[in-house]
Amino acid sequence: MSSLLLAADTAGYTLPTTWRALTKTGYFIGLTGSIGGLVTHAATVRPALRGSTGAADDIAVLRHRSAICLAWSGVVLLVTGYFQLAARVARAGTGMPFSDALAPGHIWHFLRAPAAKGAWIAQSTVFLVQNLVLLVTAATLIGLFTRGARRRLEPIALAALPLALAVTLITAVPATVPQATDDLLDLVFTQIHIVSGTVWLGGLVLLSVLTGARRHLSPNAGLLWADMWRRFSLVAMICVAAVVLSGLWMSWEHVGGISQLWTTGYGLALLIKIVLVLGLVTAGAFNQLWLMPRMTQARRAGETASLFHLTLRHFPKVVWGEVALGLAVLVVVPFLTGSARTEAGSPQAESSTGIFAAGAALALALAASLYATAKASDALSRRPAAATDPA
Structure with missing residues (x-):
């Protein structure tokens, strides 16, 4: 990827500085852990644990591990958010060295800058509010390291969820009134892309980390995990639709023809991202059309050992591959500069x-294809299986 982008540099494309690439990727990793982790906990982990009739010990193990994962996501969000803010300071005005921008004094001066002429609100005020919300979100999540907070995991996680979403949504508030419909749509679709992408990848990370507790779970935990994977598959399908649709809009905005995907620096970075996302979608389709039906078959047949293997050994291997692809996407994001x-x-x-x-x-076509995929998965799960254990 680097050699391709370097080649494109001679055509007017400027590579981002190392600190810019690292801080932007890190920031999106922070959003992924907090937004994705909280949405997945609320939409997948929490309802599965509440509706489970399995062993209380299994529920306690997963609840504890989920709380610790969310606490660490708060740490990551706090650190990456600070570096991202320093990166904004370094790029503001005439710019300054990134090492100087890390100084609290320079950051505070940046956050107090007056509004530009014609702006209804200072851009610095938007960043100030965003980072105050980020600080509160991170502190709330970090509090889950304490035993007392973990006992109140559900209300704390539900309270932190809108705060985590606000961290990115606040940045969409324009300092000046959008002059055209396209400008407003850009803001909307960009946030849809960010939120859906972070929920998708963050959910994969959280569930993958939770599967690491399998040694502490009973043989019947496969039933609980089958329910969690089923719930998350729905969340993932919605995110895929949102990522694809918002991505198409953004691509149309910045790419004027297919040939620009390999003749411009922006296009090359976008092409790499598209390939990686297609890999994610392919892995998701494999889960939906091969693994999910087998889990359903094993569950109906009462094959406890096979279900445990599928949900806590085989399925996570595929998901960890998706996580790797997702992180690669975040590495590419900083290179999508300009147009x-x-x-x-x-x-x-x-x-x-x-x-x-x-x-x-x-x-409509995308919605129809996702519906057809879901129906195909359901039909495959009703077919007699010769062997549900892939081992």
Whole structure:
């Protein structure tokens, strides 16, 4: 990837500095852990544990491990958020060395900067509010390291969830009123892309880490985990739809033709990202059409050992591969700077009734394909299985 982008540098594409690439990737990792972890806990782990009739010890182990994972996500969010703020300071105005931007004095001066002429709110105020919310979110999650807070895991996690979402959503507040519909749509689709992507990857990370507790779980824990994987598969499918649709809009905005994917620096970075996301989607389809039906078959047949193997040994191996691909996507994100249209000298994108109609048709087609995938998975789960244990 690096050699391709370096080659594109001569065509007007500027590689981000090392500190910029690291801080941006780190920031998205922080969002992934907090937003993805909290949404997955609320939509997958919590309802599965509450509805489980399994051993109380299994529930206690997973609840404790989930709390610790969320606590660590608070630490990561706090650290990466600070570096991201310093990166903003380093790039503001005439700029300054990143090492100098780390100083609290420079950060405080940046957060007190006055509003630009014509702005209804200072951009610095937006960043100030965002980072105050980030601080509260991180502190709330870090508190789960204490035994007393872990006993109140559910209300604390539910309280932290809207705060974590606000950390990224606040940055979408424009300092000036958007002049065109496209500008507003850019803000909306960018946040949809960020939230859905972090929920998807963060959920995979949380559940993968939780499977590490399998040595402390009873043989019947496969039933509980089958329910969790089933719940998360629905969340993941929704996220896939949101990522694809928002990604299509953003790609149309910045890429004026297919050839720009390999003739511009932005396009090359986007092409690499697309390949990685396709790998994620392929792995998800494998889970939905091969592993999920086998888990359902094993559950109906009462094959406890096979279900435990599928849910806590085989399934996590595939998911860890998805996590690796997802992290690779985050590494690529900082290289998506500028626009392929600008590099190629193409005209800026302009929306029209035809564009919106095409987008609506794509959305319907995507919804239909996801529905068909879900129905196919359900049909496969009802087929007699010769062997449900892949070992």
